[in-house]
Amino acid sequence: MRFLHTADLHLGRQFNGLSLEADHAAILDQIAAAALAHEVDALVIAGDVFDRAAPPASAVRQFNAFLSRIRAETGAAVVMIAGNHDSGDRIEAMSVMTDTARALIRGTVAAEEPPLILGDAAGPVAFSALPFAWEYAAREAFGDETLTSPEDVLRAQIGAARAALPDGARWVVVAHGTVAGASVSEAERPLARIGGVETVGAELFDGAHYVALGHLHRPQSAGRPEIRYAGAPLAFGFDEAGEEKSMSLVEIDGAGEVRIAPIPFRPIRGVRVVEGRHEDLLRLPPSEDFLRAVLTDEAPVIDAMRRLRAVFPNACDLCYAREARAPELKALGPVARGLDDPMAVIGGFLDQVRGERADAEELAAIAATLDGLRGGEEGA
Incomplete structure (x- = not known):
């Protein structure tokens, strides 16, 4: 069984106010060409198809044309989920009137997770597509008020998917989240409330032969080689400058052993x-x-x-x-000297905003002002 794994297209996104429509068109062409050249059995898109819940019409048309091309020019099935940037209802609507033998498109969380079953000479391969869901939606879907974190939600989804697996099937899980130990970049939104923990443990995916992840924009494995982020096909921030982007060509043999070969993207603009x-x-x-x-x-x-x-x-x-000195280095001065020393705090502030320390005359003026303020406090 051979399939392509990609994610985080973020169609409709701009780069610092500049349109990426032409850049995305080139990337979609490369995905379609790879699917055709490698004669893949499936194309997996692990969430964040669009950059926002209400994408521009041009982005929707662009993606619909891409799906039509995949359907017409290749024999690949499409397995796709909504990510945290997507409208789950919009992604779910794309599953209407599709060939259920060639498509599993999931936008909203549900208590049942029937897989898409594809087969090869060694038997069935089950694809479980688990869309991103916030806790409140998962609690309603599963009727479980104890779901209070991203890990709780994914655990419930995995449990539902595992219960629907046919006996003896090799198992591919498609999900969208942050697995512990993976490397993040500036462009990703947090998946938990302030103060919450958004990471999930790799052990949640025990039993899966391959886990196709979305959300993090750098191609990487998380915990085990077969738990993998394809990464975003384009760089969306300067912290990703110079990084090679890729999609993953995945092969699963009859014993469930996985081989992963990155296929580099060639963006029209770096x-x-x-x-x-x-x-x-x-x-x-x-x-x-x-x-x-x-x-x-x-x-x-x-x-x-x-x-x-x-x-x-x-x-x-x-x-x-x-x-452009690193903010953490700028902060070391006043923090290290202690917030109970006003002269140090003010001196550190001047150093940070001006790039140079206060001179003797300025220090004398600051000291005189502070003495005046202290005198006023004592007399009050």
Whole structure:
């Protein structure tokens, strides 16, 4: 059995206000081409098809055309779930009037989880598609008020899916969440309330031969090689600059052993961070990539972004190296010296916002002001 695993398309998303429609079109073409070239039995999309619950009409049309192409040009079944960015009802509606022998599309949580059964020479392979669900929806679906965390929800879904498995079937689980030990990036929304724990343990998936995950944007395994995030096909933040994106080609043999081969995506525009003097950056080869420029110039450069966009039309962020020190390093000064020392706190603040320490005259003025405030408090 051979299938493609991808996730987190985020159709309709922009990059710093710039449209990604053409970028997504290229990615969807590459997925369709891979499905055809590798003659896959199924295409798995593990959630976050769209970037928001009410995506632009152009994104919906783009995805519908893609699904039509998969149906017409390949023999692949489609297994797809809603992610936390999607409207579950919108994704669920895509299952209406589909061929149930070639599609399992799940948008909303339910107490029963019948799988899609595909077969090869070794027997049946069961695909369980578990859509992302918030706790309140899962409590209603399962009639269980004790479901209070993402792990509780997924445990209930896994239990329902396991109960519906045919005897002897190899098992593929499709889910959307954060498995403990995986690496996150800036673009992902949290899946738990403030203060809550959103991670789930890999042991929840015991018995599955492959777990096709969505939500985290970096391709990676979590806990075990067969528990895998395909990652997003495009970089959505500068913290992902230079990372290679891929979809996963998965093969399961008759004994349930899994082989995973990443198929790299080739985006039409990359995400890059360049650093140097403004005049030197202007001499770099022109590029359509999304760009963050970190200037090492000591003095502010007049019209820096406008001039940079003459070479890099998709430059969308500019900062100066002197201002770009890691926030955690900036915070060390006042925290380490203690919040009970006002002089240290004010000095650390000036250091952070200006990039230089207060001089002797400024320190004397600060001390005089603090002495005046203390005197006022004592006299009150």
